[in-house]
Amino acid sequence: MEAVNLLSSNRYTEKQIGYLFISVLVNSNSELIRLINNAIKNDLASRNPTFMGLALHCIANVGSREMAEAFAGEIPKILVAGDTMDSVKQSAALCLLRLYRTSPDLVPMGDWTSRVVHLLNDQHLGVVTAATSLITTLAQKNPEEFKTSVSLAVSRLSRIVTSASTDLQDYTYYFVPAPWLSVKLLRLLQCYPPPEDPAVRGRLTECLETILNKAQEPPKSKKVQHSNAKNAVLFEAISLIIHHDSEPNLLVRACNQLGQFLQHRETNLRYLALESMCTLASSEFSHEAVKTHIETVINALKTERDVSVRQRAVDLLYAMCDRSNAQQIVAEMLSYLETADYSIREEIVLKVAILAEKYAVDYTWYVDTILNLIRIAGDYVSEEVWYRVIQIVINRDDVQGYAAKTVFEALQAPACHENLVKVGGYILGEFGNLIAGDPRSSPLIQFNLLHSKFHLCSVPTRALLLSTYIKFVNLFPEVKTTIQDVLRSDSQLKNADVELQQRAVEYLRLSTVASTDILATVLEEMPPFPERESSILAKLKKKKGPNTVTDLEDAKRERSADVNGGPEPAPASAASTPSPSADLLGLGAAPPAPVGPPPSSGGLLVDVFSDSPSAVAPLAPGSEDNFARFVCKNNGVLFENQLLQIGLKSEFRQNLGRMFIFYGNKTSTQFLNFTPTLICSDDLQTNLSLQTKPVDPTVDGGAQVQQVVNIECVSDFTEAPVLNIQFRYGGTFQNVSVKLPITLNKFFQPTEMASQDFFQRWKQLSSPQQEVQNIFKAKHPMDTEITKAKIIGFGSALLEDVDPNPANFVGAGIIHTKTTQIGCLLRLEPNLQAQMYRLTLRTSKETVSQRLCELLSEQF
């Protein structure tokens, strides 16, 4: 209470202490809050800069929601008012930033936003700094509003960077001009893609090059502060270069600069270089350059004394890993694992597992790696890892025997980890027969080996081993009695754990009662697992948060070139992953549906994994009706079922058109392998050219993806293209086809003309081929206004007062194609009593008349 009294005092010191008290001890006592807010309001309106400053500081320090409600409207006004002092403007900008961070909805965008952008040009660098921070945060949510700030920021930045050290006087920090402001401006630029205006872009490139050049110059001061400030600007510039990812020479220079830092004396710089290189590694331009530093990085891994730096080195190795150096990197990571800090072991295990699986050319190597992993860091091998190895072994016939043998040998070690027992138990249970021929690994020996570990294991492992035993009963009848004895023993049948007891009892019964056939059917070999997104990758993403290093192949796939014409999905991505089978185990992004002959490795795989592109579902019911609806309109929902909604938005100009197809996932589960394909018959393909870009094959639950189709009408056409969508939902495979409403009338341009012109042309087009007439019954109620709207929607101009009979509708227009332009005239005569229409179409080309007549007849 005292504090609130102090706030309203006019004495500066008392006010100051009052505010300090409030900021340190704020609580949600509503009475006090109201009084405090009142005092603050008075101070803000007081026009005394010191008091305003204090008030703003308090709001910024507390930043509670009530304060935001009270002041969010006031502060922008203070910010852009012409007569506010510079220091108050600074505080107001940052205060607004704080309020925006806590309650973004309470800070509405208004016309103050453009004035804030102009603050970037202010004389006072403090104001510019504060404004930049504010704009950076606001621009992340509303990029459109602040687009103009990009060019201003670039010019400001170039002025700073090229200024001599005496220009900026007090803002020069140890011979580095305005480092904080430079860093902030660079951060602001990272909110936007590279500028489109070539002048601005040129300036920015110059700027960045200057910064890179300065790094090469000898330092102006021995102090560490100078180099820190200089390098801070340098690193931020490198982040911007990586973000833009558009200038290859800048990227390569940045990479080289970082490479130099990798061996710098200062640990800080080595750490930051490793971190920046991680992001650089995912850009395709610089990936090769990054790989050249692999020796340095491995060295760092081995010799660094600082654990944080070693951790970064591991991250970088993971990021730069690709087919050529996978084996080397995995080997290095494994050897590091043996001595690694306990806190980071799990992450390294996950990474090694992912890398091993992804880049395994030879699956025996993969099995070895995983088993090594379990041996070295068994405790940290989470469930997902060994599930995955089991899945892979089961799915690949060729590695099963090798896996069985290796596991058998590994189990013979005196002290083996429980995870190894689990993996071993499972694999021997499935594939023990493959090595049973060898006398050293006869069934009995296998069983004894597993059973020797039995009592050392926890309950879930024992349960798994029991299942293995019953599989042995099926595979090796000779050990049946031994196993039955084991199962019969009291320690199993009367085991305290319910699961074990149940399994023992049931398996015992099964082995005694069932005949060999039934046993064989029940205990048949596990079928291959269906393809799923790797749970390991999901787990790693969860651990590291959403900013994980994205892997190179995903980035490559996203960049893959447009599909030119034709409906087939681009096989370009298939080229970047030479082994189709590795790709099929779909890590990260599911592969596009393979077109052409399926890969020959592993016949089993093909059936399970390749989504056959040849089977196109028949047209979905209601597709014809929907199609008809879209003849006269361009936007709406084309198709909808339980899972998927397809919306359309199209625009046409003369003979060109653009259609946006929106696919909405109505469920809460992801769609995988989402492939929309445009299918045109050969005739249609010559007359209508469709260009589209491939769509992200994974659609999240509740999300919408957009596909753009560029359309060009080469010549008139009659058929419509079919849109076929295939995707996986849950475990089922979905296949939907709808007719895509790209019709000839979309390229219709209305033409106004007077009555005489119309009839003149009408007479000109009087030859029988040019006229098509149709008399049909009205399907919809005959309403004049609706009919007029439909005709206009069809694309034709509705001509009033042309036809002597006012009830008739007359229209005219031109169909634009690449090759020709065809003038069209139409007349629709309704007969209300008979509920029928007579539609006459006259154009200079017979096929056009035919098609337009067909289309239009359906509308009424």
Added chain:
Amino acid sequence: MQFMLLFSRQGKLRLQKWYISLSDKEKKKITRELVQTILARKPKMCNFLEWRDLKIVYKRYASLYFCCAIEDQENELITLEIIHRYVELLDKYFGSVCELDIIFNFEKAYFILDEFLLGGEVQETSKKNVLKAIEQADLLQEVINSNIPRTLLQVILVY
């Protein structure tokens, strides 16, 4: 910036500035953990480390550790310089600052920090301007004779 802590070699907290809203319990927990982690690091190690989902930038000046927590996308080196700039400001103001100065004049330290950083962002990068603002405030203080209840200051000190 999310928060800034100053603590001694023995782990005693001298200054704490939070730019995010957290409950008291959480603040204490974070402080405890972080102080332990940083004190455990050897002198030659680099100034940055990852902790939970934040980046921690710290520097040791004589007997005091200055520690800042920043978000993932912020620039670490510039934060290091923010710490250095703050130390310079304190140095200029107190004249050859030492830990005792901060202990006995903590409110001044807070005021200087507030002039320099606001809401977690750098407000004013010109050393002159910051010090000028503080001097003006001091001037106002001396000219006006005030009688602030002593109890209020004691409460803040304890907190």
